[in-house]
Amino acid sequence: MTDFNYKRLEDLIESTWRGKDEKKCLWWQGEWWSWARFAALTDDCAEKLRTAGFSKGQRLALLLPNSPLVLALSLACWRLGGAVAPLNARTGAVNLSDTIKMLDVHSVILTEDGAKKAREAGFMSDIPLAAAPLEGPLPAWKGREGRPETDELAVIFSTSGTSGLPKAVGCTHGNLIGDLEPIAAHVPGLESETGVILNVLPNFHAFGYTVAGLLALTYGMAQTVVPSFVPVENTIKAIKESGVNRVIAVPTVMAFLLGALEKRGERIEGVDFVITGGDRLNVQMEGRCREHLGVGILEGYGLTECSPVVAVNRAEATKKLGTVGPAFYNYEIEIRDREGNKIGLHDEGVLYLKGPAVVRGYFRDEENTRERFTPDGWFNTGDVVRIDEDGYIKIVDRATDIIIVSGFNVYPQEVEAVLCKHPAVHAAVAVGEKNKVAGELVKAFIILEEGAQATPKELMEYCKDHLAHYKVPRKIGFVKEYPISPTGKILRRELRKMKIEKEK
Numbered sequence: 259m260t261d262f263n264y265k266r267l268e269d270l271i272e273s274t275w276r277g278k279d280e281k282k283c284l285w286w287q288g289e290w291w292s293w294a295r296f297a298a299l300t301d302d303c304a305e306k307l308r309t310a311g312f313s314k315g316q317r318l319a320l321l322l323p324n325s326p327l328v329l330a331l332s333l334a335c336w337r338l339g340g341a342v343a344p345l346n347a348r349t350g351a352v353n354l355s356d357t358i359k360m361l362d363v364h365s366v367i368l369t370e371d372g373a374k375k376a377r378e379a380g381f382m383s384d385i386p387l388a389a390a391p392l393e394g395p396l397p398a399w400k401g402r403e404g405r406p407e408t409d410e411l412a413v414i415f416s417t418s419g420t421s422g423l424p425k426a427v428g429c430t431h432g433n434l435i436g437d438l439e440p441i442a443a444h445v446p447g448l449e450s451e452t453g454v455i456l457n458v459l460p461n462f463h464a465f466g467y468t469v470a471g472l473l474a475l476t477y478g479m480a481q482t483v484v485p486s487f488v489p490v491e492n493t494i495k496a497i498k499e500s501g502v503n504r505v506i507a508v509p510t511v512m513a514f515l516l517g518a519l520e521k522r523g524e525r526i527e528g529v530d531f532v533i534t535g536g537d538r539l540n541v542q543m544e545g546r547c548r549e550h551l552g553v554g555i556l557e558g559y560g561l562t563e564c565s566p567v568v569a570v571n572r573a574e575a576t577k578k579l580g581t582v583g584p585a586f587y588n589y590e591i592e593i594r595d596r597e598g599n600k601i602g603l604h605d606e607g608v609l610y611l612k613g614p615a616v617v618r619g620y621f622r623d624e625e626n627t628r629e630r631f632t633p634d635g636w637f638n639t640g641d642v643v644r645i646d647e648d649g650y651i652k653i654v655d656r657a658t659d660i661i662i663v664s665g666f667n668v669y670p671q672e673v674e675a676v677l678c679k680h681p682a683v684h685a686a687v688a689v690g691e692k693n694k695v696a697g698e699l700v701k702a703f704i705i706l707e708e709g710a711q712a713t714p715k716e717l718m719e720y721c722k723d724h725l726a727h728y729k730v731p732r733k734i735g736f737v738k739e740y741p742i743s744p745t746g747k748i749l750r751r752e753l754r755k756m757k758i759e760k761e762k
Contacts, residue, residue, distance in 0.1 A: 299394045304337050311400055319363040361414060459536075494524075568582075659750060670750075
């Protein structure tokens with residue numbers, strides 16, 4: 259049983275690998291690493307960082323794909339009293355210059371190719387770059403001194419913003435421990451030492467980093483580290499070769515994974531858990547998952563500001579499809595109206611949270627902190643929810659995604675659920691479009707089932723039979739795929755910009 263009586267995450271993690279020296283720790287590029295090998299890489303990283311001048315309160319930017327080096331550098335930074343700031347390597351150092359400056363980092367760790375491209379593109383010279391192989395070792399280099407922060411800070415995630423700089427969310431050791439500790443009680447069996455977790459979600463995002471990488475390290479489980487989900491054939495191969503039995507994914511990844519297995523006519527045996535989060539799950543995926551992975555899906559919910567998990571369905575026997583399950587036991591919950599006034603717990607409204615996993619605010623950003631965090635510690639999630647009598651949470655919609663038609667609220671999820679019941683529709687996304695008369699109108703973007711046909715008029719008529727008139731899409735367009743973020747979320751803001759000609 260993991261002992262969570264630690265104040266720092268590296269102490270907690272290192273306590274789990276005692277006596278496991280030759281046991282499986284992580285699978286990487288077709289080979290199993292032992293805990294001893296991973297510990298040696300961590301030790302080497304810590305020593306190289308110390309020599310590079312990295313010290314208490316400093317931050318280290320990581321522009322790396324998922325790899326042993328990301329995990330080892332995290333532990334090494336914590337050992338020295340600093341923090342890591344994982345960033346999207348595909349974006350490139352030059353394009354992330356403003357974010358890197360905002361984070362005030364000691365240096366940037368990236369691949370040889372990433373460093374070469376950064377230097378050729380004229381990356382800022384005052385922030386040192388250090389290039390290394392994804393399995394180490396680090397080179398020798400010297401960093402810079404940034405303004406130090408508290409050594410309680412463990413990791414900073416840069417969340418996507420609609421404009422300007424992203425918000426930087428700083429998670430402390432206490433935040434991460436407060437989110438990892440309830441998992442064993444909340445999802446029985448998930449933390450078993452026989453577990454092999456799939457670590458394929460990007461580790462610059464809280465869901466992939468914490469719920470795959472750190473969860474495995476904290477509970478002494480093995481993990482399969484895959485640098486990128488695509489090509490999907492490589493991920494399927496890694497799952498089979500390493501014996502993955504715990505799949506952590508976002509709905510977009512599940513759609514591609516199941517689609518590939520369907521085309522190949524394959525079924526993967528031995529999977530015990532499939533957990534999704536990060537975006538809404540189409541409940542129709544449940545049957546496909548059972549067919550090709552042998553289990554159903556436990557849907558969960560979280561936010562970067564909550565380190566990140568808030569709720570998840572506990573088990574197959576007790577889950578409720580269409581909900582994200584009950585919240586972890588260490589959260590306080592309030593439901594408030596749009597003005598921030600507390601209403602009934604089972605009324606539909608905006609979810610507010612307080613607890614050990616909730617961060618204190620945004621990194622060096624008082625204005626955005628005031629907008630989402632109350633002085634007494636409550637965090638406004640921005641999500642409209644309904645909580646049933648058993649405590650199961652249904653995400654109605656993002657407050658910012660609600661479409662207001664002639665003063666009436668339209669929840670995109672409701673429109674999308676109706677459209678997805680049409681036999682020709684594979685996927686649907688509904689967004690608002692500005693309208694001079696009604697304020698907004700509903701428009702929808704459809705991906706059809708392979709070989710199926712439907713017209714906008716046909717789908718609108720279908721919606722009229724199942725939705726109130728103001729909820730019916732006035733424009734429907736067909737697409738092959740949706741614009742998605744690097745973390746697999748559908749970019750609704752991009753769909754709002756896309757024009758659809760109204761069918762005559």
